[in-house]
Amino acid sequence: MNLTRWFRRHRRYLLAGLVVMLMVAWGVLGTVQGLLRGSQPAWGTIRGEGVTDADVREAHASLRLALALGLLDPKAFGVLRLANPTPRAMAMLFALNRDLADFVFAQGRSLNSPAAWRMLVLMREAEAVGIQVTQAEAGELLTLSPSLLELRGFSRERYRSFLTVYGYTEGEVTRGVVNLARIAKLILLHRDAVAVSLPELWMTYAHDSRKLKVRFVEVDSEWFEPGVEVDAEELQRFYDEHSDQLPDPTTGKIGYMAPDRVKVEYTLVPLDELAGQAEVTDDQVGAYYEEHRREFMEPVAETAGEEDEAEPAEDEGEGQADKAPEGYRYLTLEEAADKVREKLARQEARHEGEELVAKVLEELDAVSASYANQPLPLGQMARRHGLSYQVAQVPGGRELLSRTELTEAVPYGAEVAAFAFDEGAITFYPRAFTSGEDLVICQVLERAAAAPRPFEEVRDEVRRDCVTRAALERAETFAGKLKERIEETGLAEAAAEMEGRLRNLLGPGAPSAGAQRDAEPEGLLTVRESEFFTRGRRVIPGMGGAGTAVAEAAFGLTADEVAVAVEGPPVAACYVIQVCGRQDASREEFARRGAFYRMLYLPGKQSQDVQGWLGGLLDAAQPTKSLTE
Known part of the structure; x- marks a missing residue:
């Protein structure tokens, strides 16, 4: 009885103590759970859902499978004749090879965490949209793999060998191909939604088809090379400036870094x-x-006599289906x-x-x-x-x-x-x-x-590049002075006036008349005229190696303006230009070629829109900092 009275008297304290104990217990449990969560790799969230190690591994595996199968290699299209693909499978291959590859390998063509993350973004999006893939669709895509094709088409033997070499099970391949097919169908869904209106098509056609013609004077950097002297200190400084860059001969980019080997x-x-x-x-x-x-079969000779005339009769006896085509014989x-x-x-x-x-x-x-x-x-x-x-x-x-x-x-x-x-x-x-x-x-x-090549190994290259750049800078300086005189006196007059100054500047090393590209023999600074060209031309007709720099400068000029366009190596020349002719796009030509132009323009617009959409998906995802380190 006394115990009962004691509990009644102290029950408020007992209840308060119980509440405190529960709060402590819950707090400890939450802390432990938080620690456990914190110990796991934090990849981030996609569409509001967390990303686990297993998610990233699956995306990585699907991407690795695509590379192993050759489905992201442009050369896959070279062996399609062996596969006899359906239009649906061809469309999926284009989507993977073109849009997916550009998206996932935006930071370099390697299987790393950023590539797997981008792959996972698309896998989650396909899942959210509800993209379904049938067994037939996955099978059609698999049969387009260059790694599994032979002269007779898809090879089961080669497929078994593929499984052995890469250590895949058929289930893993099926799962990966289904992921790829779902992404391909998702991309195609967005590509097919892109449309082009007739006014948009005409405006683009008119922009791309507008043509210009320029009068120009070329100032070749080679003229200035004999006067360029570089000492050992300059060579070393030039080498240090470019030693960590990979060269690109096609664009003239200077570099002395040996690539990955x-x-x-x-x-x-x-x-x-x-x-x-x-x-x-x-x-x-x-x-x-x-x-x-x-x-x-072989063609029937035109001089064929009775022997050749007997062939059709024999074919008729064997049945119409066995006849050789007209003009041929078996x-x-x-x-x-x-x-x-x-x-x-x-x-x-x-x-x-x-x-x-x-x-x-x-x-x-x-x-x-x-x-x-x-x-x-x-x-x-x-x-x-x-x-x-x-x-x-x-x-x-x-x-x-x-x-x-x-x-x-x-x-x-x-x-x-x-x-x-x-x-x-x-x-x-x-x-x-x-x-x-x-x-x-x-x-x-x-x-x-990749590592810098030793200076001793590339000394001659460094000297050549250093001299070329210095000579091009001198050519550009002279071209700028020529431009100023043209604006004052006109193109022909300024060229004639500056010819003597150029020869005095070059001194004994001056080349003979007509030494520049395609020049007439009357002088170094010869006024010439290009053919008509559109914007973006890589090589402009009538201007030797001149191309994109001249085209870009020309389309930015008004009627009487003058510009200096510098074409870097391998051309390494300056062009002082003035527009002398314009041709606008023809509506009659557009009426004839509009349908064909739409075929050329639409895929580019689709790719641009799709890449913009993919970029939006990537921006909406929330990776952790560790993903990009």
Whole structure:
């Protein structure tokens, strides 16, 4: 009884204590949960939902699969003749190859976290929109993979070999291809929604088709090179300024950085040798001839006599379906036998070669556990199975090759380069290339990161580039003075007046008259006239190597204005220009070519709109800082 009274008297305190205990417990639990959440990698949110490691891994796997299948390689379109694709599958391949590849590889063509994040953004968007993919659609896309095609189309044997080489299960491939197909359908949905009105089309056509013609005087930087002197200090300073830049000869960009390089070994199946060893029976020749008779025809000679006239009669007796097309005749079995035998021998050799490739890959896979962080014994396997073997190299024997050098040094050059430089930068992992005429297995043995080339190695290049830039600056200065005189006196008068000043400036090193590009012999500063050109021309007719710089400057001029356009290396010349003719777009020509122009213009507008939409999706996603570090 006393205990009951005590509880009643103190129940307020007991309840308060219980509440405090519960609050403490909940607070501790929340803190623990927060710590647990904080210990997990924070990738961010997409469409308001959190992104886990598993999400990023799946996006990465789908992207890696797309690269391995070759679906993001522009060269995939070169082998479509083997696949006989449906229009739907072709459209999906275009969407992946064009829009997806440009989007996910915006920061460089490599399998990294930013690329996986962009891939995941599209996977989430396709899921939110409700894009569905049928088994048939996924299958059609898979059959367009260059890695799985042979002369007869999609190859189940090559598919099984692909699974072995890359360590995929069929379920993983199916899941990845479905993800790719969903993204492709999502992109196509947006592309198809882009429209072009007739006024918009005309305005764009009129802008692109407007033409100009200019009168110009060329000031060549080569004239000033003999007067340029550079000392060792200037050369070193110029080298330091550009040593961390990759050169680009096509644009004239100066740089002394050696690009990323790889050392690649490869084997080649001797198909000619296997074809020579193939045994083809007469029965096989006859059966193939009967089934593929239409492959063996030749034009009927115009001087044909009674012999050729007898051919149609024979065909009529065999039935209308067996007739040769008009003007042709079927070769007889005896006439076609050698061609049939050669073709069957090549087919048998290729089949045997593909089996050899699969066998080599299986044997390499079987011993791979013993070669951790080491090259697999590809050369040893090649010798065991009679395959040729070598390490890719440039003339002179250097084996560490840039992407461009590797492309030129091996069969399947662009595909091998993509494998070596792009597909996850995998080393010590053989890959087969069998979609073309050759059967090749490659393995990356060594990698060298981009690094500045030693000054001693590039000294002559540095001197040449330094002199060229200094000479171009002098040419630009002189062209500016010529422009000022033209504005005062006119083009022809100023050119004649400045000719003497130029020769005095150049001194004994002045070239003879007519030494500039395509010049007449009367002087260095010759007034010439271009042909009509549109904006954006890479090379302007009648102006030697002049192109985009001149076009850009010309379309910014009014009637009597004068401009100096500087074309950098490899042209390295200045052009003082004045517009002397204009041609507006023709509405009659537009009426004739409008439909064709729409075909050219619409894909570009679709791509622009799609990339803008993709950029919006990316901006709406919220990655953590760690993703971009």
